[in-house]
Amino acid sequence: MTERRPARFYQVGSFAAGNRLVSLAERTVQADPSRTNSITSGHRACQGCGEALGARCVLDAAMRATDGNLIVVNATGCLEVFSTPYPESSWRIPWMHSLFANAASVASGVATALEVQGREQIRVIAQAGDGGTVDIGFGALSGMFERDDDVLFVCYDNQAYMNTGVQRSAATPPAARTATTEAIGLHPGNPFGQGKDMPRLAMAHGLGYVATATVADLHDLEDKVIRAMGFRGARYLHVLVPCPLGWATEPSATIEVARRAKECGLFPVFEAERGRVTSVSWIRHLIPVEEYLRLQGRYGHLFDADGRAAQPEVLERLQALADANIAAYGLLGDRP
């Protein structure tokens, strides 16, 4: 039995969460002038980078939840590259980067050592992109999960290797164009029937807490980080972070694209404890997947020059995936 997360106030005509309509205590961490700015301005992320936005929100919320007692381990990836070109660093928190594949293991070592030192009040976050999570970092992550080490692992999922020129990962969705799944041939883009459902894999490890979120709903994202920090042991947070470069979207559309990913059902937003889904963020205004796909150049081959569906059967298959999510998670709630 799943519960719906309590509705927030939203402004009429947009889905934007209205900070001004809620009490000071309920406003987002980002609305707090004394927030940490864990990743501060001046870094080299692209305009409209969903990952930079997601990381700032996640870490500022975690800093609030832990009263500033936080250590972060970062996998190789965009986030690491754009934040620490020597001799500069945009991190205002203790931060370590080792390798692409070992962020979860290094974080295990940090957490274990803190426990030995009797400094368990200091909490540990490991963070990686989707490649560092579902592909090359998966073994280390699974090991950290099964040992139930006291680490929150955050995956900023932009659905491909963006830093290196948009190559496919096991998080790339079907039909999406990448540099290694070009939009050519009989089945343009990424094949159907592949990829890993990472939140489900995390749940299968029996973790205390697993959640998904997008950068479109800041209240929800921050809530989940704060909630995750209330648990001990291994936890997993999967955040959808659109990438204007790899998705071929307008930098100004990052929030809109993330919102549509959730509202069409392709990206279910939920929480789970000990392998069981405990709450679901309902779709507020259901849209066909086409409205999500149209904003993105990586699906451009699905539409012709006049904007008509060039490959209706592919659209149907993608819609079927969204419909399956809607049914599986009850994303429409009590509506028909």
Add this chain to the structure above:
Amino acid sequence: MLRQIEGSRAVAEAVAACRPGVVCAYPITPQTHIVEAIGAMTKSGQLTGCRFVNVESEFAAISVAMGASAVGTRAYTATASQGLLFMLEAVYNAGGLGLPIVMTVANRAIGAPINIWNDHSDAMAARDAGWIQLFAENNQQATDLHIQAFRLAEEVSLPVMVCMDGFVLTHAVERVDVPSQDEVDTFLPPFTPRQVLDPHLPTSIGALVGPEAFEEVRYLAHARHLHALNTIERIGVEYAEVMHRPFCGLVSPYHSEDAELVVVALGSVLGAVKDVVDELRSGGAKVGVVGITAFRPFPLEALHRAVGNASQVVVIDRALSAGFGGILSSDVAMALDRRTSIATVIAGLGGRAITEHSIESVLRDALVGRLEPLRFLDLDHAKVQQELAHLENEGCSLPTPDTGLGATGLTKLVGRVGT
């Protein structure tokens, strides 16, 4: 107190006496009893203030050690062979970050063909990873080197590999004096990290360094290694005083001061070489041996001094750089005068015994000028010639191509076992 004790057990007790905070390891082949013993000590309460983490791979083992070290906790792991190669990316990373981890490498061969026995292929593959590499001649030295390794690693802020021959030392029962807790506490102060992750003083560790500074960073790593040469000697002197041991420095010479022929080697083979040296000296031959304890940083000057005026150097190499020859010997050559001739003996690969008889025949050949520049000790020439001829005539090797021995080698052996 001297005890009859397995090498792995002695090392486990020595490491435990160093009060590590985190010990992490992948538990099986290639592994030794060292981590099993430490795991048991943490669980029984014999070793307090330490967590044993049983990880899913060697790659995770070294990474967990890195995380622990980065928050200022003394970290230890052990591996060998395929395990060392599986973690190699992170081994380089720990070297680059200067995290003072201590790791035992129970030296073993690397496949294919798969082989679990002793040689130095694993340590040589990690030669350039930026770690200090110390080689033990016997289990007493392995025990002593581990205790010195923590002090050394933390003083120079570099990780240290203590290399001890797999099985030959790790599984051998010998007389060993494991220093007491009090003695170790006198010698080894608590770990004060040079860089540390701390919420009170946020730092960024592991930045992206571009072409404008990368060479400088590498140079500084080199400078730290050269500085470590002095530190190794100084710590060796202090250790000898505290523990009442003979001093063991960068190299260990034996009858080399007046020798005309000097053998240079790493690890446990040195014992057999010394016996042969005694034998030949009793017959009047001026031979000696120099063991290398510190392989990285490489002790060019100390080795040069120890070899002295010898006209001939024979290097026993327990690893092969296919297509070139000896690995240790090319380093040794850098320490020698041009007039000193050098020969390489590839020996003991994949656990083949290096007998005193074979060493003696090599040295007798060398003394009469009959040792070729590169010799494979006890090579079955008939076997390899047969295979080479088969390759020449048939254009293929049969039927186990990865061994390169085809019908002449393993299959015959299997056939014999089968019948």
